Amino acid sequence: MSRFLLVFTGGGMPETPEEQEAVMAAWGKWYQDLGEAIADPGNPLGEAKNIAEGAVTAGAVSSPPASGFTILNADSMDAAVEMAQGCPMLDGDNGQVTVYEAMEM
DSSP: OEEEEEEEEOOOOOSSHHHHHHHHHHHHHHHHHHGGGEEEOOOBOOOOEEEETTEEEESOSSSSOEEEEEEEEESSHHHHHHHHTTOGGGGSTTOEEEEEEEOOO
């Protein structure tokens, strides 16, 4: 069993309390469906700083910047991708999910 990092980009914030409730319910259902495959449900991401060549600058190096993450346990990259395809992030507002395998050291 390997670990996979799902990095979310794009997406938007729900505007009304009803939309917020619906979005939270969708995430809750996705997490529930994944069950024990969830190693860390993660969180939304806020402010970012980039450090390179001794300089610190505001903002992320990627565009659009990462907006959240989740860590999954899965038997393979294909299995992790299949799980990620049900992520509510993909339901609108140009949300994207990138799946990275966390290499064992």
